[in-house]
Amino acid sequence: MDFKLSEREELLRKSMREFAEKEIPPRMEAMEETGEFPVELLKKMGDVGILGVITPQEYGGTGMGNLARIIILEEMGRVCPAIPMALQVHHMATYALTKFGNEEQKKKYLPPLAKGETMGVMAVTDPSGGSDVAGIKTSAKLEGDVYILNGRKCFITNSHFSDFWVVVARTGEGGRGLSAFIVEKNFPGAKPGRKENKVGLRGANTGELVFQNCPVPKANLLGHEGEGMNIAIQDIVEAGRPGMASVALGILNAVLEQAVKFANERSLYGKPINTLQAIQWHIADIYADLEISRLLVYRVGWMRDNNIRCDTESALAKQFACEAAARSARKAIEIHGSYGVMKEYPVQRLLRDALVTIPAGGTGEIAKLVMARHALNMFK
Ligand SMILES: Cc1cc2nc3c(=O)[nH]c(=O)nc-3n(C[C@H](O)[C@H](O)[C@H](O)COP(=O)(O)OP(=O)(O)OC[C@H]3O[C@@H](n4cnc5c(N)ncnc54)[C@H](O)[C@@H]3O)c2cc1C
Incomplete structure (x- = not known):
């Protein structure tokens, strides 16, 4: 190894x-x-x-x-x-x-x-519930040689800065009745909807995509009809969760740096607070969260590059790193005292950013379902 x-x-x-x-x-x-x-x-x-x-x-x-x-x-x-x-x-x-x-x-x-002529969009989530992929309501009905799309996608990253979108929509019943399409922004009846106003990760655009009788040529079906669930899940497992885990890893790097800098610079009782054991424990916890997250996330990258399936490892890396980023950012705020909640100090933004990573790319609970399923099968 x-x-x-x-x-x-x-x-x-x-x-x-x-x-x-x-x-x-x-x-x-x-x-x-x-x-x-x-x-x-x-x-x-x-x-x-x-x-x-x-x-x-x-x-x-x-x-x-x-x-x-x-x-x-x-x-x-x-x-x-x-x-x-x-x-x-x-x-x-x-x-x-x-x-x-x-x-x-x-x-x-x-x-x-x-x-970089345009941004990529992967639109899976419907207002009916992001965790319930099989419950997607956005529909695509085949009429002649076009599919007619109707419905709405929500919480979509890059929604307003992209010329074409990968969209998962319903072509039949249940989980096997989903298909993926490449929809161009200038197709009639396709448009970005409202823009969301998030507490964190603010510089990443999040919004809706709306489809009203939007004709999508058959040639824009991605993969086969009925393959939409597989495309969505594989994308989330192999690209989405490792990607979100990497965002959280970036946050953890920044959190440790900010926490250490402040602990070195702030003096109380005539000496830097880095000499206080309670502060050192916070720093050690943040350091551990960063190092563990990096090992988990890099392992997924290595597995993907070696064509090894990584469903459980990807869920674990995502769930752990995003939670670790949020709890570490909170600790960094505590190290800062009241400065931590002042806008001039980046730690407050890092906490807001970390909180947004938790549902994005699939919630922690859904990631835990994947881990539990794996663990429960381990000793059969
Ligand atoms: C910043 C950001 C960017 C995003 N970008 C995209 C994007 O580009 N493309 C895209 O398609 N989506 C995107 N999403 C949407 C995201 O994937 C969904 O929000 C997420 O999957 C959760 O869906 P939901 O918000 O509808 O919550 P729900 O699915 O309604 O879940 C509500 C609660 O119920 C829990 N829950 C649900 N099912 C179970 C279960 N079986 N067991 C236990 N608990 C359960 C959830 O964990 C959660 O706590 C983005 C979200 C955010 C915040």
């Missing part, structure tokens, strides 16, 4: 840290205020190859792989977690298109995503 990153991965981390530290901070205040993703950054991300990190080279990507993707998301998240939130869903769309698209679809839709 080799825990050492390769030279290429270390170089990637270094260059991503430089990119994030240079490009993101000047845009953060506006992101926090407006709740908008800085779209002008997209082209720059395309130029450095991170939009197509899991897209094969023949479709304009860099094909660096899943562990590389995790490192990129972690480094971006260390500076501003909203950026990898948007980026990780972008990757979910590229994953779905790469894995389930036909040659024509891949040639048409993957290169603009890799270049």
Whole structure:
């Protein structure tokens, strides 16, 4: 077992840290205020190859792989977690298109995503309930050679900054009656709906997609009819949960850094508070959460790159890292005393960001169901 990153991965981390530290901070205040993703950054991300990190080279990507993707998301998240939130869903769309698209679809839709001409969208959640994928109500009825889409998707990342969306809709009964489509924004009857106003990850756009008698050509069916549930679940397991876990990992890096800096600088009773054992315990807890999360998340990247199934490991990494980010951010706020709840100090934003990672990409309870199912079968 080799825990050492390769030279290429270390170089990637270094260059991503430089990119994030240079490009993101000047845009953060506006992101926090407006709740908008800085779209002008997209082209720059395309130029450095991170939009197509899991897209094969023949479709304009860099094909660096899943562990590389995790490192990129972690480094971006260390500076501003909203950026990898948007980026990780972008990757979910590229994953779905790469894995389930036909040659024509891949040639048409993957290169603009890799270049940063538009953002990727993976729209699964209906207002009827994100956890209940089999209960999706958005419908797609075949009429001649088009499917007519009706319904609404909610909480969709990048909803207002994308030219085409991967959408899961109902073509038949039950879980086997779902199919996935590539819907272009300019198809009649397709439009983004309301924009959400989130407490955290504010710079990642979240909103609705609305379909009113929207005709989608048969050629835009992704995979086969009835394969929608499989596409949604595989995407969540192999790209969505590892992606959200990486966002949380980025947050944990920032939380430890902020906590340590403050503990070193703040003096009480004539000495820095880093000498107080209670503060040291908080720091140790945050450090442990960061290191454990990194091991869990990197393991999933390694498993994916080695084509090993990772349903349980992916659920564990997501659930653990997102909860760890929230509890560690709270501890960092406590270390800061009242400064911790002042807007000038980033720890309050990190807690808000961490809270938003918990339902995004599937809730902790659903991840625990996956883990419990696995554990309960272990000793049969
Ligand atoms: C910032 C953000 C970005 C998002 N981006 C996207 C996106 O790009 N694409 C997309 O499709 N979706 C996206 N989502 C939606 C997200 O995936 C859903 O919100 C999530 O799956 C939960 O669905 P829900 O909010 O409808 O909660 P519900 O499914 O209504 O769940 C409510 C509560 O019931 C619990 N619960 C449900 N079922 C069970 C069960 N069987 N056992 C125990 N407890 C259960 C849940 O854990 C939760 O606590 C995003 C969400 C957020 C916050």
